[in-house]
Amino acid sequence: MLKRFNAIAIVAACIFASAAGAQEAQVDRTELPLKGPWYPPITTLDARDAKAPPVFEVKAPKDAPNVVVILLDDLGFGGTGATGSVLPTPNFDKLAKNGLLYNQFHTTALCSPTRQALITGRNHHSCNQAKITEVATAFPGATGMLPNDVATIAETLRLNGYSTAAYGKHHETAVWEISPSGPFTRWPNFVGFDEFYGFMGGETNQWAPAVYRNLNRVETPDDPDYHFMNDMATKSIEWMRFQQALTPEKPFFVYFAPGAVHAPHHVPKSYIEKQKGNFDEGWDVIRERIFEQQKALGVIPKDTKLAKKPNDIKDWADLSDKEQKLFARQAEVFAAFLDMTDHETGRVIQAIDDMGELDNTLIFYIAGDNGTSAEGGMSGLYNEMTYFNAEPQGSDIDFMMQYYDSWGDPSTYPHMSAGWAVAFDSPFTWTKQVASNYGGTRNAMVVHWPNRIKAKGEIRSQWHHVIDVAPTILEAVGLPEPRIVNGVPQRPIEGTSMAYTWEFPNAPSQHTTQYFEMFGNRGIYFDGWFAGTVHVKPWANPETRFPEDTWELYHVADDFSMSTDLSKQHPEMLAKLQQAFLGEALKYKVLPLDDRRQELFNPKLAGRPDLMFGRKNLTLYEGMDGLLENDFINVKNTSFEIVAEVDSGDQPANGVIIAQGGRFGGWALHVKDGVPMYTYNYLGITRSVAVGKSKLPSGKSTVKMDFAYDGGEKPGAGGTATLYVNDASVGATKIPKTEFAVFSADETAGVGIDMETTVSDEYDRATSKFTGSIGKVSISIK
Missing domain, CATH: 2.60.120.200 (Jelly Rolls)
Incomplete structure (x- = not known):
């Protein structure tokens, strides 16, 4: 009997060893969390005589890189030095010189939708994020509530053995769920981030922010030198060092999303002083300079035309001396804020390098979640909240001039004139909120990963969208798209991996169709063509009903800046693309279109839940x-x-x-x-x-x-x-x-x-x- 018992133990031990050796090969990474191997019952009576089976541990695929996604806020295509800007972004530019710069990368034209699309790989309406969370409605596609069948890339990586953290702006949680009562299902910690340090709304006072660490409010220092941009960078560096010190074999995923350069434009005076006089020539001259530098750098084709600016934007020469002085100051502060943001972001990148991890870290540095913001209107704002409350004094020139010397300090909550937004979105016409024009949706992006991407300082011109980042990460890490996450069958990822562009600079674009929609501004890209309509300007109310909108047509394969409307020459192509938009709109829950803005801040009018x-x-x-x-x-x-x-x-x-x-x-x-x-x-x-x-x-x-x-x-x-x-x-x-x-x-x-x-x-x-x-x-x- 004893011999038979020992024989069983030996067989069991062999099964254990075999299971351990084949453990990695047998792991099904399409169903998350990962399931451990089955072991037979232990029949040995005394633990001293038994061999324990190997402990099942979830580990990332062999040689998986660290992943860092950096997402700036409200900065358009003409906002980085690498894309011709006069604005200071030395760390973005340095990364571009050692990696790949994408000049046809697109976002959704607004904050929350871009962020949700970025971390899920699905279109923003598929994530129920039609607009920002503060104006969510009861319509499917617009509820502001991330569905259970749309897992984030953070959750996928976490369940595959990564340490994960998010810092800065998390503008993806339904507003009525941000309270001590929860539910916490859609808070950062419950959508895949082990660690979160940041704010939960669309913006924050950089001098006195409303900060959460995980589920708890944090009282930030009452210190005149405190600034959130510096704080979030420091916290992210501390976390990465701690994580690598304890588990150096475990890769990390960091989502670094500053609230900058979204309003309020808050920045220390030392940064502002460096920009003194840099914008006195005005937005027309600056816009033209950016455009010429873009051509010289090769980030836009040599034959590109500078698209006309919106009719509402005055020529700089037609402004009064007082307006010119104030508006130049606004741009100085905006530039200073970007300078600080890029500097603090550079600290994070340098910390990764100091740990010896930069070569094996896949970095996406996305310079903006939409075009530069024109929500400051024609004159800018002393206090951005005056815009949402329709208070004209907040944009009165004489009133704002009282704050000229203090613009950007704690006594102001400022935004800049829309003329600057148009300039920093060069070579395009429009800005943030206008999803039907690349000025609202095209953003510079750098991808940097020395261990895999050998090309340096090259431009990639394949057409891509923010939903393509998540599938690119999966391919780079060596993970399949999950079918089931936490027991819920998943909606297929709707983006396309960009990894094919790394080694094949001239490969044709694999993302060939993409709809856009925001506040009724809508359009569609299809294989080198773009059709769209500007239904409402960022600083105005709608002038037409949806059926009355005028559509434009551009052959963007030959017209980089969307400067020449071909709708009259090719009405048949326009009609096809309009029908294609409706097909995509039905597919992705875009309808009904909703052009309401201020009134949607009222939950009763919007029809969303409210505590x-x-x-x-x-x-x-x-x-x-x-x-x-x-x-x-x-x-x-x-x-x-x-x-x-x-x-x-x-x-x-x-x-x-x-x-x-x-x-x-x-x-x-x-x-x-x-x-x-x-x-x-x-x-x-x-x-x-x-x-x-x-x-x-x-x-x-x-x-x-x-x-x-x-x-x-x-x-x-x-x-x-x-x-x-x-x-x-x-x-x-x-x-x-x-x-x-x-x-x-x-x-x-x-x-x-x-x-x-x-x-x-x-x-x-x-x-x-x-x-x-x-x-x-x-x-x-x-």
Whole structure:
């Protein structure tokens, strides 16, 4: 009996050894997570007499490279030195000289859609990301909620043995899911990133950002030298060093996505000073210079024509001296912001080199997620939130000139004039938001991987799209496209690998058809032709209904800049491409077209879920803070009251009872030296303050603020704010105007503290914490 038992053990041991040797060969990487090998039951009684089977470990394919994807924000094709720009991007240019520069790479014309397409390899409507998450609707293709059958490249790599991390802007999570209540299914940590450090919205104040580390809010240093661009670069370097120190055999994937150079254009003065006078010649001369440099560098064909600029953009010579001075300053700050961004990105690349990993790291450096932004309008903006609230004073020249010397510092939240966006999108006509023109969708990209790509400083002109990055990574790493991820059958990847271009510079393009759509601006590329229509300009409202739009036709194989409309000469080709667009639109859930913008910030009008939808009351307690605008009850365009139970203690209290927003728009119920106050900050332009007649009593009291709205159904009207202490009226103020659409993209609401920037000048961030105690705060909509 014993001999028979030992024989079984020997057979089992042989099976173990055989299973271990064939383990890698048997792994099916199309179904994730990977399944370990089957081992027979152990029949040995004593562990000392038994041989343990090998522990199954998930490992990346042999010799798999590290992967780093760098994605800048709101920078167009003419924005890098390697593509002829006057803007400083030395680290991008250095990478281009040692790698491959792609001059026909395309994005979606807007932030969230490009980012979702980038990390999934699917079209943005397939990811339900028709527009940015803040204006999601209930229509399929536009819900803002990444489907379970669309796994990210981060999740695929993580489940195949990579360490994964994301830094900077994560603008892909549905806005109503960004709260302590979750769900966290679509947060960075749950779509494939082991580590996340960044912000969750479309933009952030670079001096005082709303930062998360994984699932938790982080209070950034209250330091005048702090800047998020520097912080995120440092954090990514620290993580890579730690990861390589502990697991040097394990490759890493880093998604490095700055909020730059998206507004607000925030940058230290030392960078701005380097740009002084560089843009005094104006956007027409600068645009022409970029164009000529592009031809000289060979990044555009020698016979390319400079496309006409939009009719709304004035000639620089027709501007007043004051306008020229202000607009040149705006460009100086934008250039400085890009300089800093490229420098900090260069630190990350240098850190990889210092670790000895640069040669075996596949880097995609994508200079922009769409064209340069023209959302600053014709004059630029002191505070970008004035654009979303249709406040004209924010773009008034005389008003903005007050901030000329401080443009870009913490006292501003600025954007630049659209004329510069057109210049930095050279040689094209249009800008961000215009998906029907390459000015909105063509971005410079460098691919760098010395161990595999032997060509250096060469240009690749194959036509490609942002959905092609994920399948390129899979091919480079040696992984198949997964069929099943976390139990869910996957929608096929819709992009095409670009790896064939690495060794064959003249190979024909393999991505031959691609639709584009954004706010009704729509078009289609097909095998060297492009048809599209500009339905709405970035700075204006739609002028036509969709059936009335005028389409244009370009033979982009011969017309790089889309300068010559051939729709009249080839109506039959235009008709075919229009039909092709409709076919793609049906295939990828593009319909119905939706050209609404500001009104979609209202979840009721948009039809999307909202945490506070239909609620008239919200009660919060001390310590509840960091609530983004979509997590907080909407007090805009209505009457409401705040009732707070506080305990001042024995000494006069100071600090915030409750606040929402910050320096560039919001409100606060606060106390100074025991005196209750209510401040309404209208877009950083005016502050209306109700001040109590006397100090709060020692111990417990009830503080109430009642706001009586004057507008009825009219949005953005004023009203009267009245303060009460223990039911007695103690002060009031008239508020002339209110913000009807949005207080801030990133400033939060909270009880007992005012995080990020402060609503009122009566306290600063350090002194905003309430010195007494707060029982509860109730907000009621009337």
